Amino acid sequence: MEINKENISDWLKELQDSICSALEKADGNAKFSEENWTREEGGGGRSRVIKNGAVFEKGGVMFSAVSGKVPEFLLKEKEHAVNVDGKSTFYATGVSIVLHPQNPMVPIIHMNIRYFEMSNGVKWLGGGIDLTPHYINEGDAKYFHTELKEVCDKHNPHYYPEFKKWADDYFFISHRNETRGIGGIFFDRLNADDEMSFEKNLAFWKDIGSAFSGIYTELISRNKNKSYTDQNKQWQLLRRGRYVEFNLIYDKGTKFGLESNGRIESILVSLPLHASWEYNFKVQPGSEEEKTLALLNKGVNWV
């Protein structure tokens, strides 16, 4: 089948369907609600949100396919600005996921995969998947990274080490000197190079998207029935506060969305239902909270 933007978008919609259905099954209680929206400048999206579930407190699995004139900042980039002018157009399509669980022992997860093309023929793929446990469980962390590494290794042995480092650098809260969680992989502007054709990279990118449900439902079933205390819940709220800080201050997708007249509710669905900030909160020496905090660093080898 020919690769074109329409069938990439169609594939993403099917992915959204299959992920929502796997997550509803994992929750066992709540169902996704859906809004279809359009964007004045071109395109639109299909937002699916779940809340007050047995497993999920709040989460979104969002599909979008938007188009319009190429934004100013891209026109200025030499590398991709061949044959572009004020009339050049772009098409961007992707699936974005953030899930905030009820139980503090279940990690927050995020995935985004996106495809971008311009009318001058330039096109690229991007994506990322990262895990933010409120309490780091080293077995789960190893499982998560091993699964990602396997998907990467199937396509290119350089991808996991390179994209794992990229995630460490990207999902970093610099004013706290903490990583957001245990990272994962992040990549952007993946195109064709000497080693890999665009078709091969597309296959890798699809494999990442397809791996999501299996990895996260495994982490859910490992942890959803664990008991927790009020103190665990309070810590979860504080960690969600950090998640808010990252998304509002550093996240490029959020920033781009807010500045480019995106659909605010779809962009900010990544924020938790409840979050908390305590002044000068200190973890207790020897506590599980202290252990987690000590592991929120770049460069940890989880595999």
Added chain:
Amino acid sequence: MEINKENISDWLKELQDSICSALEKADGNAKFSEENWTREEGGGGRSRVIKNGAVFEKGGVMFSAVSGKVPEFLLKEKEHAVNVDGKSTFYATGVSIVLHPQNPMVPIIHMNIRYFEMSNGVKWLGGGIDLTPHYINEGDAKYFHTELKEVCDKHNPHYYPEFKKWADDYFFISHRNETRGIGGIFFDRLNADDEMSFEKNLAFWKDIGSAFSGIYTELISRNKNKSYTDQNKQWQLLRRGRYVEFNLIYDKGTKFGLESNGRIESILVSLPLHASWEYNFKVQPGSEEEKTLALLNKGVNWV
């Protein structure tokens, strides 16, 4: 008495003392705790925080006086960059306040007054005070703005209209197309001009700081015993979510603090203990929430 940075800082510390004492009296239960901190590059601060009070859920009254080399971005400004070089130094001192009340009928308040000088003799005053009611009460809004107008008018008839507009423009959440609350006044780089000497502007600036306690304790006593429902509380959490959005995305003081190695806990004390984000929340037609939302616009004449 000669005007110099030391006696401006001393005056600000006395202001911090008197405001904390007025707020403790208004709360009737909780007391401020204090941390003194120093900054590697020069100077430090005295942070005072109140929490779990009868009136205040969380709040800070923060004094700081920091110094060091003039930041890069100021060296580039033609207007103030006379006789500055890599060895030029600055001194910045101020008091910053944010108070998040327990009762949703009591408004959130913010004030900041600051003094800045450079070793080349350039100096200026800045400040702002704005009110963020979870539910707008037009009588309270009129009272708040009338009090600010009176302080301004005593010094310069142009100040209230000019600084009220500045506050409308500054305390604006553009991605929501909402003001943060009912505004107040905002001014920056107030120096000496044809009309007003630096001494006269300093007197105005001190009057703003001194007016804070009386204005806010009046608003507290008007509202602190009002009853409220779970729905009012939920709305308060959502409005606090907007407050977080403003502070993390737009507030220049927060941004400057995070980027300049400021004391994170003192900067982010402005964030509420609890905040909430609901996907696609809609106010009920005819509700108090709808009325408040309809008033969150620039250019409302509250006086």
